[in-house]
Amino acid sequence: MNFKITPLNTGFIPTKPLEYHYHFSCKPYLKDIPDEPVPLPDFTFLLEGEDGTLVMVDTGMAWTERANKYHHKGSWQTEGVDDIESMLKKTGHTPADIDLVVFTHLHWDHVFYLEKFTKARFIVNKKEWDYAHNPVPLHFKSYERPIIAKDGDVIVAPFDQDGVKERFEFVEGETEIIPGISVYESFGHCPGHQTVVVETENGPYYCVGDSVFVMGNIDVTKEVEENLHYDIMPPGRYVDIVASWETIRDTLARCKKAGVDPHKHLLLAHDKGLSDFVTEYEKEHGVLPKFGDKE
Ligand SMILES: [Zn+2]
Structure with missing residues (x-):
């Protein structure tokens, strides 16, 4: 089954390019890249099937206060604009309409507001679920472990809420979730990362999550x-x-085999180029762009 894909940005997270985007060994050769934080978008993707099936890849980040206090300082999610419910509204849908959410991974910026997805099946890699519940302290914040709470706050990871956690289903390896949507393991960014492959009239698109962190990762400089x-x-x-x-090599090899240009068919969670494109497109057309139409 073919799908149409709508990118939905849920906010912005400042990150240092030479700390997050590129390995430090590249630093001497990246003199043009600034060493100060650059706000990166935080994309989720709505997949609309020909038969009306509605699928999300991830659900995005938390509200500004939560993001700032426990995660990256300077992050923002404009209330009533960027949160996943408001973004879905632009497409004519509500979280309660969504049939299926496939997670690339369970980091805090990919999993918020799950309680609003009242009927969805939630799919995650088994290794990611296990690690999210038993991470080393370096990753307590990434997975919203209750121990990070301060000032009397109570922290429950979005995926651990009652009524949500029971609906999780686990996959491993490379597998079809429903016709037209499959996943393959793309480990490295975190222990159980997976990439979601979406069939469209224009060939496959790859929702790579954070396994390709910025588009520059796929193009080695001379x-x-x-x-x-x-x-x-x-x-x-x-x-x-x-x-x-090896994940980036594997993903590029898959694009080559499928005969598609990775610069167009890889959909990254934190792609600044994509957010610039979406902003321009929306300004010009008054609606969000959709991918998947035959070119
Ligand atoms: Zn992320």
Whole structure:
């Protein structure tokens, strides 16, 4: 079954390029890249099937206060504008309409407001679920572990809420979720990351989550290639750089095999180029862009 894909940005998170976007070994060759925080968008994707099936890839980040206090300082989600419910409203849908949510991973910026998705099946990789519930302290915040709470706050991870956690289903390896939507493991950014492959009239699109952190990761510069012999520009945030590297190679190989341009068919969660495109498109057409029409 073919789908149409609508990118929905749920806010902005400032990150340092030389800490998050690219591995520190690339630093001497990235003199034009600023070393101060750049606000990156936080995309989710709405997938609308030919038969009306509604699927989300991730549900995005928290409100400004929560994002700022426990995660990245300077993050923002404009109330009534960027949160997933408001973004879905622009497409004529509500969270309660969604049939299925497939998670790339369970970091805080991909999982908020799950309680609003009252009928959806939730799909995540088994390794990611297990790790999210038993991370090393370095990742307590990423997975919203209750221990991070301060000032009398009570923290319950969105995926651990009553009425939500019972609806999670686990997958491993490469598998079809429903006709037209499949996942494959894309480990490295976190222990159980997966990429969601979406069939469209225009060939497959790959919702790669954070496994390709910025589009620059797929295009090695001449200098880096000559001096370091790299075949990609490795990202800066990972739990396993080898897995991360192999994942990017694997994803590029899949695009090549499918005969699609990765610059157009990879949909990243934190792609500034995509948010610039969406903003321009919306300004010009008054609606959000959709991917998947035959070119
Ligand atoms: Zn993320």
